[in-house]
Amino acid sequence: MLRWIAACALAAPCWLALQAAQETKPDAGAAPANPRETVDRIVSTALRSPQAFASLERLVAAAPLRLSGSPGLQAALEWGRAEMERAGLANVRLEPCEVPHWERGDVEELALLDSGGEVLERFAVSALGGSVATPPEGLEAEVIEVRDRSELETLGERARGKLIFFNQPMDPTARDTFEAYGRAVWQRSVGALEAARRGGVGAIVRSMTTRLDDFPHTGAMRYEEGVAQLPAVALSTVGAARLSERLARGAPVRLRLRLECRTLSDAPSANVVGELVGRELPDEILVVGAHIDAWDVGVGAHDDGAGCAQAIEAARLIAACGLRPRRTIRVVLFTNEENGLAGARAYRDAHADELERHVLALESDRGGFVPRGFTTDANPTALSVLRTLAEPLASIGADNVKPGGGGADIGVLAPSGVPLVGLLPDSQRYFDVHHCARDTLEQVSPRELELGAAAMAALLWQVSERSEPLPRNRPSEGSR
């Protein structure tokens, strides 16, 4: 059973107006005959009176740093509750769970040393999330570079006692930057693990970005039981180029790595949940979500403050258009996506008995850039339905529905057969800001952010109105 910490709130004027209208008109809130008209109304309402960016501004002001276990994340949960109440959602509550608690500490140093041990230069680095610390005085070792997996495989004994420098760039020719990310991110995820297996002493990982700049991009990494835990850092792409150049001269290169990070015991946290209760089928649920935690560099404006603001805004827009969905639209701000997915699993477990009645899960976690459409793991029948529903979004260029994942948080619902959908914004600039100090409010366009929310609202509304739910996936049936 859930512990409902907060009672519902029906505060927003638009919602009250909607309720009043309902009393006099039995079919109030139903879809007009032409879905195109409704979608146009949603988009116009979004552009006329946008709220997503103001909401995101309030998040960044109240909780600029939102790493799991931090006081900032607690403040963000309160922001989520307040924003849902402001948007007129019902049944607003925090659903508690425990999350990992890792801190990076104050010292992050990667220094190039001369033969006498003096520092020649320092590089911009950021500890990878979950990394162990080095000894307090730092770890000094020679460095060896690998540019891809095959070079890693041929290191042999040369890796022993060394810092391994993973320097495979994200492929700049990939049209979709997420594809390039997907092919390069193994270095960050398992670099330390692979270094340990070869007798290395630490991992230095080229930042996951398509840009050449001096911002290190952090992110999750993992260890495995029975394998030594090595410290690991992300190095900026400018730093990676300098280090690679130095190594190309042929002489041994010695570095000192110093990290203070630590893992504490798990901390209390929660998912934030609120609803537009369905007018006819309230037990059938459409989840719309994003993750409320963020890495502790930058302010997570795109990742995933944008998604949180959009998920709430999508629900608010539907109500602001005087519509009440046929099925329940449930906004969920998941905690701990970045380093654990504890919130996603807690949601799945707490709602296990109603997952059969989840007709859709939609996540926004690819930045608040101009929307192009959606990705989905839905089976071919549901995919073609979703394509038809997205057609009216052609007016804003957001009608491209293609196979792909829905999002990390809702991904845990896949085994239950829930069709998963992810908002698909333009991907070209996302890895400029992803997991680095550049992920700030200034990088978010209010208009683009709002259009994403409008696209989400349009899809949610239409799926909620269907006479039949979307065909569910069987476990092996998804298009991905």
Ligand SMILES: [Zn+2]
């Ligand atoms: Zn994210």
